[in-house]
Amino acid sequence: RRSGRSALSQFQTLVSRYGRVKLRDRTGMLVLGLQPPLLALVMWLVFPRPTTSLMFMLALSSLWFGMSATVRELITDRVIWRRERRVGVGVLPYVGSKVVVLGVLVALQCVAFTGLLYGVLDMADYGTRLWPLIGVCTLTGWVGMSLGLLVSSAWTSSEAAVGTLPLLLIPQITFSSIMVSVRSMGELAQSLSWLTVQRYAFDAVIKC
Numbered sequence: 001r002r003s004g005r006s007a008l009s010q011f012q013t014l015v016s017r018y019g020r021v022k023l024r025d026r027t028g029m030l031v032l033g034l035q036p037p038l039l040a041l042v043m044w045l046v047f048p049r050p051t052t053s054l055m056f057m058l059a060l061s062s063l064w065f066g067m068s069a070t071v072r073e074l075i076t077d078r079v080i081w082r083r084e085r086r087v088g089v090g091v092l093p094y095v096g097s098k099v100v101v102l103g104v105l106v107a108l109q110c111v112a113f114t115g116l117l118y119g120v121l122d123m124a125d126y127g128t129r130l131w132p133l134i135g136v137c138t139l140t141g142w143v144g145m146s147l148g149l150l151v152s153s154a155w156t157s158s159e160a161a162v163g164t165l166p167l168l169l170i171p172q173i174t175f176s177s178i179m180v181s182v183r184s185m186g187e188l189a190q191s192l193s194w195l196t197v198q199r200y201a202f203d204a205v206i207k208c
Contacts, residue, residue, distance in 0.1 A: 007090050014089075019035060022101060025152040032069065032105060036113035044120045052206065056178045058117060062137040063172065065109045066144025067151075070102050071161045074152035095149075102145055110141040122142070130134035133208040139203040147197075172198035 023029065039061055045056040074081075081094060114137045117123070118130050147168060155161045173179070175189065176198040182190055193199050 005094050010089055010093035011096050014093055018097050018101045022105065032109060035065065036109050037116060040113055040116035040120065043117055047121065050121055050123050050126050053178070054117075054121070055205045056202050058114065058133075058137060059085050059140055059205045060169075060173065060176075060198060062110045062140040063144040063198060063201065064169070065113070066106045066141040066146070067148040067165060067168065069106055070098075070111070070145045070148030071151050071165060072158045073098055073102065074149060075155060075158050075161055078156070099148065102149075102174070102178070103142055106145050107138045107191040111138040113137070129208050133205065136201065136202060136204045136208060140197070140204075143197050143201075172196055175199060176202050178202065 052083060081089075084094075085091075113135055114134045115130070118128065118133065123133075124130070130151060151161050151164050151168070155164070171192075175185075175193040175196040177193065180189075182193055182199075184194065
């Protein structure tokens, strides 16, 4: 019980501190805030109406929101984390604080992006349901966040972590069935497509 209370106290403290750190980073918050409307503007300029390609880009953008927002996070805090680890800060409270704060930011991005596209392209007229679409895109963003944190934990430099993003993102596009249908792929490619997050996200967005 004592260790449980200690872990909960650590988690609450870390969430509060990390939230304040993110809010004080005005430039970073500005970039995160501008991404959804700017990407929505690009989609609106390119796609006159909802299409399969648009739905693919909606899912891919949500995945990107999560990955790009988190890929450096564990690297930049590593020195601080090691020092705090020596004085008893637990792994779960630390990682949990990252997941909660970043999860909220990524969710806000996905909600804003999806809502803007839904409105400007009149998706309701095409039978698209808003809240299921927001739910799918938010979940996709959280998966991207998890992948970004995984990459961040694997490298010791931000350059290496950022350089890994294309190695994760391009296969997501290639195996998602947007360019080549799964039935037309070879057996190995079909097997790899089952491990591709974007394939499931794309399919779920279409079904909304």
